[in-house]
Amino acid sequence: MAVGSILESFEAVLLDLDGTMYHEEYSLPGAVDLVRMLQKKGVKFACLSNSTTSPLRVMNRMARMGVEIDPSNIYTAAAATADYVLHEFPDRPRIFNLATEGIQEMLDGLVDWVGGGGEPCNAIVIGNPTNVYATDERLRMALQLARKKAKILGISADRVYPSARGIEFGCGALTHMLAYASGEEPIFCGKPQRVFFENLCRRLNVQPNRCVTIGDNLEADIVGAKALGMQTILTLTGVTRRKDLREVMPHLQPDHVIEELTELLG
Numbered sequence: 001m002a003v004g005s006i007l008e009s010f011e012a013v014l015l016d017l018d019g020t021m022y023h024e025e026y027s028l029p030g031a032v033d034l035v036r037m038l039q040k041k042g043v044k045f046a047c048l049s050n051s052t053t054s055p056l057r058v059m060n061r062m063a064r065m066g067v068e069i070d071p072s073n074i075y076t077a078a079a080a081t082a083d084y085v086l087h088e089f090p091d092r093p094r095i096f097n098l099a100t101e102g103i104q105e106m107l108d109g110l111v112d113w114v115g116g117g118g119e120p121c122n123a124i125v126i127g128n129p130t131n132v133y134a135t136d137e138r139l140r141m142a143l144q145l146a147r148k149k150a151k152i153l154g155i156s157a158d159r160v161y162p163s164a165r166g167i168e169f170g171c172g173a174l175t176h177m178l179a180y181a182s183g184e185e186p187i188f189c190g191k192p193q194r195v196f197f198e199n200l201c202r203r204l205n206v207q208p209n210r211c212v213t214i215g216d217n218l219e220a221d222i223v224g225a226k227a228l229g230m231q232t233i234l235t236l237t238g239v240t241r242r243k244d245l246r247e248v249m250p251h252l253q254p255d256h257v258i259e260e261l262t263e264l265l266g
Contacts, residue, residue: 006212006231006256007038007043007212007264008041008043010043010210010211010212010231011044011206011207011210011211012043012044012045012046012201012204012206012210012211012212013038013043013044013045013046013211013212013214014045014046014048014200014211014212014213014214014225014230015034015035015045015046015047015048015214015215016047016048016049016213016214016215016216016217016220016221017047017048017049017051017058018049018050018051018161018216018238019161019215019216019217019237019238019239020214020215020216020221020235020237020238020261021035021047021062021261022061022062022065023237023238024163024164025061025064025065026065027065027066027067028237028260028261029237029260029261029262030260030261030262030263030264030265031065031067031261032065032066032067033261033262033265034261034264034265035067035069036067037265044204044206045073046073046074046075046200046203046204047062047069047073047074047075048074048075048076048191048196048200048213049074049075049076049077050076050077050155050156050158050161050170050171050190050191050217050220051076051077051078051102052076052077052078052099052100052102052103052127052128052131052155052156052171053076053078053100053101053102054076054078054079054102054105054106055071055072055074055075055076055079056071056105057102058071058074058076059071059074072203075196075199075200075203076102076190077155077156077171077189077190077191077196078099078100078102078103078106078127078155079106080155080189080190080195080196080199081099081103081125081153081155081189081190082103082106082107083189083199084153084187084189084195085107085111085123085125085153086107086110088123089111089122089123092110092111092112093111093112093122093123094111094112094113094114094119094120094121094122095107095111095112095113095114095121095122095123095124095125096113096114096121096123096124096125096141096142096145096150097113097125097133098124098125098126098127098131098133098134098138098139098142098174098178099125099126099127099131099133099155100127100128100131100132100133101132103125103127103155114145116141117140117141117142117143117144117145118144119145121145121148121150122150122151123150123151123152123153124142124145124146124150124151124152124153124178125153125155126142126152126153126154126155126171126174126175126178126186127155127171127174128161128168128169128170128171128174129169129173129174130168130169134174139178142178143178143181143182146178146179146181146182146184147182147183147184149184151184151187152175152178152179152182152184152185152186152187153186153187153188153189154171154172154174154175154176154186154187154188154189154190155171155188155189155190156170156171156172156188156189156190156191156220157170157171157172157175157188157190157191157192157193157220158170158171158172158190158191158217158220159172159173160173160239161239167239171190172188175188190220191217191220191221191224192219192220192221192223192224192225192227193224194224194227194228196224197224197225197227197228197230198228201228208225208228208229208230209228209229209230211225211230211231212230212231212232212233213225213230213231213232213233214232214233214235214261214264215232215233215234215235215238216234216235216236216237216238216239216240217238217239217240218234218239218240218244218245218248218252218254221234222234222240222252222254223252226251226252231255232254232255232256233254233255233256233257233258233264234254234256234257234258235257235258235259235260235261236257236258236259236260237259237260237261242257245257
C-alpha cells in the first residue's frame with residue numbers, strides 16, 4: 001500500500017507544523033495540497049506544534065500561506081500550557097511569564113501576572129531563550145521565584161528548533177537551565193508529553209490508536225505519538241535526518257519515512 005493511501009484508513013491525521021508543514025513563513029512542498037486534500041475528502045485532522053504562540057496566531061500565519069484552518073483544529077504547546085495552568089491552579093493562579101505574547105494573550109484576565117521576584121508565584125511559564133520576555137532582568141526574577149518553589153513549566157521540552165538562522169536553542173534548553181540553577185524539577189506541557197497528545201485526541205473525540213501522526217522531529221513527534229500507540233510518518237524536511245535513524249531502537253522507529261509531503265498526495 002502506498003504511503004499516501006493509508007491516511008484515509010485512520011480516524012484522524014495529526015500534522016506537525018514547523019519543519020513539516022512550513023519553515024518560517026514558507027510552506028513546505030506538498031503541505032498546502034495535503035491539507036486541501038484532507039479537507040476535500042472529509043478526513044478529520046488537526047495541526048499540532050510545539051510553538052510558543054497561540055492557535056489564532058498560527059491560523060493567521062497559515063492563511064498567509066494559502067491554507068484556511070479553523071483555530072479549533074490547531075493545538076500548540078502554548079495552548080497546552082495554558083490548559084495545564086488553568087487546570088492545576090484553578091483559583092486565580094499567579095503566573096510569571098518567561099514565554100511569549102501568545103501565553104500573555106491566552107491567559108490574560110484568567111491569571112494574575114507576577115511582576116517581580118519577591119512576589120508570591122504559583123508557576124513560571126518558560127519559552128525559547130530568544131523570546132521577548134526572556135530578558136536578563138526577568139531571567140534573574142525567574143530564578144528567584146523558582147528558588148522559592150514556584151513550579152517551572154516549560155512550554156515544550158524541545159532542545160532545539162529550526163529557523164532561518166539555523167538550529168536554535170529551544171524551550172527545553174532554557175527550562176532545564178532554570179531547573180538546574182534552582183534545584184527544582186521542571187514540568188513540560190508540549191510534545192512528546194502524553195498529556196499533549198491525550199488532550200488533543202480528547203478534543204478530536206478519537207482514540208490515539210486510530211490516529212496517524214506526521215512530523216519531522218523524531219523525539220517530539222514520532223516517539224511521543226508511538227508512546228500512545230499511534231502510527232507515525234517521519235518527513236525529512238526538518239530536524240531529523242535519515243542518518244539519525246541508525247541509532248534509534250526498533251520499537252521507536254517511525255512506521256514510514258518520506259522525503260517530503262508530496263509523497264502523501266498520491
